[in-house]
Amino acid sequence: MRLGVFANTAKRHAERIHLTVYNPFVRFDLVEDIWTSLLGKCPHSYFLSWGWVDSWIRSLPPDCGVSLIAGFKNDSPILxxxxxxxxxxxxxxxxxxxxxxxSTLIPFFDSLCLEYNAxxxxPDITIALENMVEMIPLKNWDEFYMPRYSPVYCPNLIIRDMSRKYNLKILDRRNSYYVDLEGVRKNNMDYLALLSNNRRQQIRRTLKEYKKWGDIHVRVAGSAKDALGIFEKLVLLHQKEWKNRGQPGAFGTDYMIKFHKNLISRRFDHGEIQLMEITAGMNPIGCLYNFLYQGCVLFYQSGFSYLAKNVYRPGLVCHYHAVLHNAAKGFLLYDFLADDSQYKKSLSTDSNEMLSILVQKSRLKYKVENRIRTLYHFGQERLSMNGAGRQPRLFSLLEKLKRLKSWKKTV
Known part of the structure; x- marks a missing residue:
């Protein structure tokens, strides 16, 4: 009954909203006014702050296909x-x-990895996802993708109870683990006591080994110039390790490096950027790149100096000191962002959930596609059961079916 009340309320609100499309590369000032007017009253993460969005728009080519969709009620932006x-x-x-x-749907630009999407x-408006996508004033779209959507920052968007006109798919669920820094302070800054016994022992052991080189020192950048210097060290350490693993690394393109240098230069003096360098004596342990926003510390990237011996755990040491430093500064939480890796989970006290959601219009081609996918997987299973023998007839037919270009004209 309660869901029905929410749905009816959301529908009534939607009937009074008019959506308009704006080109952010042509109407930049108007887009800024609309966006910032809503930021003052809507819950949001750093990835939707004007500092991030401004840098993102400026980094994109005008022909990338990005638009702002704004909803108005009585000539005031409400969405x-x-x-x-x-x-x-x-x-x-x-x-x-x-x-x-x-996001752009262009992997080259989306490598920025948007988190806590919303x-x-x-806050005075409740709207159903179905009603919102129904009103989108763009033609010829079939799918609406919501990567790493956060219900925490969008409590008044109802994503349940969609009609047969749309199919709702949850493509992915990821936890974003974080440390409750207020809990660290209440525990007399004894962060280790909040972790498992095994993780405590690992951190104490690796701290002991690093201290043989000299005192562990945490240096936090005090200016944009200083932050850029630590960022360059971080990139070198990060890329060295990932290239050794045969991977391109997060900073493998000039676009990524240029974007973050511009972000650091433009937003450091706004108190949104934290670059940390952790050393033992004269020896580097690692560097951390964090965002600071609304009392939260968001860990974005790192560069660690890895050594052959397993007793040296640079990631554990760097995050341990980052947690203590930011707890002492009065921040509310230290967020590792979306990743289900065990080491992030083991260093955390709580978590949020992010969802990747796909809304598809109910079309015949999607029913056919889903049927083909089911049959295809069935054929592959049969093939694996048959070993290297003859392909099942169904599997062969499906392969032929995929080659029929005439199907493009009929679906």
Whole structure:
């Protein structure tokens, strides 16, 4: 009964909202006014702050397909989000027009890794996701993708109870683990006592080994110039390790490096950027790159000096000291951001959940695609059961079906 009340309220609110599309590269000042007017009253993370969004828009080419969609009630903005638009062809058969929440759908640019994604919605408004996407004034779209959507920052967007006109899929669930820094302070700054016995022993052991080199020192950048210097050290350490693993690393493109240098230069003096360098004596242990926003510390990237012996755990030492430093500074939490890795979980006291959601319009081609996917996986299972023998007839037929280009004209 309660869900029905919420849904009816959300529908009534939606009937009074008018959505308008703006090009942020042409109407930048107006987009800024709309966005910042909502930031003052809507819950949001650093990744939707104007500091981040401003830097993001400035980093993109004007032809990337990004637009701002703003909702108005009585000429006042009460809802806003960005969308990237892109057309894809899947399985060589199905063409889909895609929209993506606050991202571009271009992997090169989306490598920034947006976290705690949300729609800015006036707290006095409740709206159903179905009603919102129904009103999007863009033509020829089939799918609305919401990467790493956070219910924590969007409590008044109702994503349940969608009609048969749409299919709602939860593509991924990820935990964002964090340390409650108030809990650390209440525990007399004894952070280790909040962790498991095994993790406590590991941290104490690696601290003991590093201290043989000299006192452990934490240096926090005091200026934008200093922060850029630590950032360069972080990039070198980060890229060295990931190249050794045969991976490109987070800073493998000039775009990523340029974006973050600009972000650090523009936003450090606003108190949003924290670069830390941790050393033992004269020897580097690692560097951390964090965002500071609304009392939260968001760990974004790192560069560690790895050694051959397993007793040296630079990540544990750096995060241990970062937690203590930021707890002493009065911050509320230290967030490791979305990743289900065991080491982040073991260093945390709590977690939030992020969801990757896909809303599809109910179309025949998606029913056919889902059926083909089911049959395809069934055929592969049969093939694996048969070993290297003859392919099952069903599997062979499906492979032929995927090659029928004439299907593009019929779905």
């Amino acid at each position: 806003a989000f960005f969308v990237g638009s892109h057309n894809v062809i899947r399985h060589r058969l199905f063409r889909a027009g895609q929209l993506s929440l606050n 729609v800015l919605i006036d």
